[in-house]
Amino acid sequence: MMSFWQSKDPAAPISTNHPVAYADRLRIRQPGDAGFALGPHVDGGSVERWEPEGYGLGGVYNEVFSGNWESFDPWESSCRLPVESDLYNGAGACSMFRMFQGWLSMSHTGPGEGTLLVNPLFSLATSYLLLRPFFSPINTNPASSGYLDELNWQLDPIQSSTLQGATLGCTQELTATLHPHLDLTKSMVHVPRVAPGDYVAWHCDTIHAVDKTHAGETDSSVLYIPSCPLTDGNANYLARQREAFLNGTPGPDFPGGKGESEHLGRMGKADVSAQGGTEAERAMGLKAYGGDSAFLAKINGILDLEN
Numbered sequence: 001m002m003s004f005w006q007s008k009d010p011a012a013p014i015s016t017n018h019p020v021a022y023a024d025r026l027r028i029r030q031p032g033d034a035g036f037a038l039g040p041h042v043d044g045g046s047v048e049r050w051e052p053e054g055y056g057l058g059g060v061y062n063e064v065f066s067g068n069w070e071s072f073d074p075w076e077s078s079c080r081l082p083v084e085s086d087l088y089n090g091a092g093a094c095s096m097f098r099m100f101q102g103w104l105s106m107s108h109t110g111p112g113e114g115t116l117l118v119n120p121l122f123s124l125a126t127s128y129l130l131l132r133p134f135f136s137p138i139n140t141n142p143a144s145s146g147y148l149d150e151l152n153w154q155l156d157p158i159q160s161s162t163l164q165g166a167t168l169g170c171t172q173e174l175t176a177t178l179h180p181h182l183d184l185t186k187s188m189v190h191v192p193r194v195a196p197g198d199y200v201a202w203h204c205d206t207i208h209a210v211d212k213t214h215a216g217e218t219d220s221s222v223l224y225i226p227s228c229p230l231t232d233g234n235a236n237y238l239a240r241q242r243e244a245f246l247n248g249t250p251g252p253d254f255p256g257g258k259g260e261s262e263h264l265g266r267m268g269k270a271d272v273s274a275q276g277g278t279e280a281e282r283a284m285g286l287k288a289y290g291g292d293s294a295f296l297a298k299i300n301g302i303l304d305l306e307n
């Protein structure tokens, strides 16, 4: 799946052929639950998308900010490598570069039953939310006719520091009030009904949300499993995650504690090998990469593993 992404720099230190594992969450949502509701949002930071020290380090959205939004390529990977997407120690922020967020369904779940909604406008929506802070309505009454008309919106002659829906340390939120042209009440669409074993993936820039209430009859349960390429940064996190795995403690991005460290019979390296062989061991940072590639040799060094 990561082959949808391309690097304009063939020498960029990234491989989509060597996926690495990010140990994320398990979610069990019971029927009737309204507490887990998540409105439309984009993960991977918020204000960082506008900051030179954030996504600006790789110029990820330069085409949008320079007015060439039609040329913005959301599938170019090398520009994402220098990105700092978490400058404010956001709670629950993911330290790995995820090309796709994803989940593996553990239950039979349909629309309205505590499942996922995504916004298929994708890069158009990305361009809109990035440019939104630079424009204001002339007639500010949202109920007035012509409120959404392009003639009612002007480039602000004096910019403020307001970034609609972006708060330090939080994910980027989208609302009907702050982002009226996205028409979120209509443009957020459910993923189809899923069965246990179905995998749902969405690009890391995609606006997504979770049903406000779970109106189904049975639990809605998923394992969060993103798609992460092999990069220096991801290998650095993988080394720390490996230590946590071997010690039975929560992954580095999660609140600490004893975790499973005192559990009897918890999984270890031998279980990873038995279940998934060499590929699984490598995805977990437990085995060196072979071959004579300089990139993989560097990764082995980061992981403190010898080929």
Ligand SMILES: [Fe+2]
Residues within 6 Å of the ligand: 041, 042, 043, 208
């Ligand atoms: Fe999310």
